[in-house]
Amino acid sequence: MSHPILNAVGAVFIPVSNIERARDWYSDLLNVPVAGEILFGHIYCLPMQGSTTVVLDSKIYDPASVRNTPLFHFNTDDIHASFQLLKEKGIELVSGIENGHWFTFQDPDGNVLMVCKC
Incomplete structure (x- = not known):
């Protein structure tokens, strides 16, 4: 039987205070076009190479996070x-x-x- 948890990272979440500002900043940092939309008003998935996604999320932001x-x-x-x-x-x-x-x-x-x- 195969193991139910895969040996792969699907996404890394980064807590951000302002989703639009973070989307623009990370897109500029990585030299990728702003693509796609902000989901549910607080999530933006950066277009990345490979199988791991970087997810910016303003809902999970707290200075402690x-x-x-x-x-x-x-x-x-x-x-x-x-x-x-x-x-x-x-x-x-x-x-x-x-x-x-x-x-x-x-x-x-x-x-x-x-x-x-x-």
Whole structure:
């Protein structure tokens, strides 16, 4: 019998205070067009490559739900260009490039995110 829980991540939820602002900010960050609609007035699914979806959700936002440590990372092929891009965009960097392959930054709600060269 196969196991009922699959070895795959379907979605990662990020609590955001303003769904429209978060949709625009993350779309700009990832250089993806704003596509689709805001569902139920509080959910936006970012168009991502691969099988994992990033879901922005303003209904689950509470200052206590803001992530102080990253739960996942965005991939990059060029960590230095990625770091420079976020710096130029004025995005709050939490760390410098660590061990030559990752760094952390904050979204407008204070969620800490990571970019990593794998």
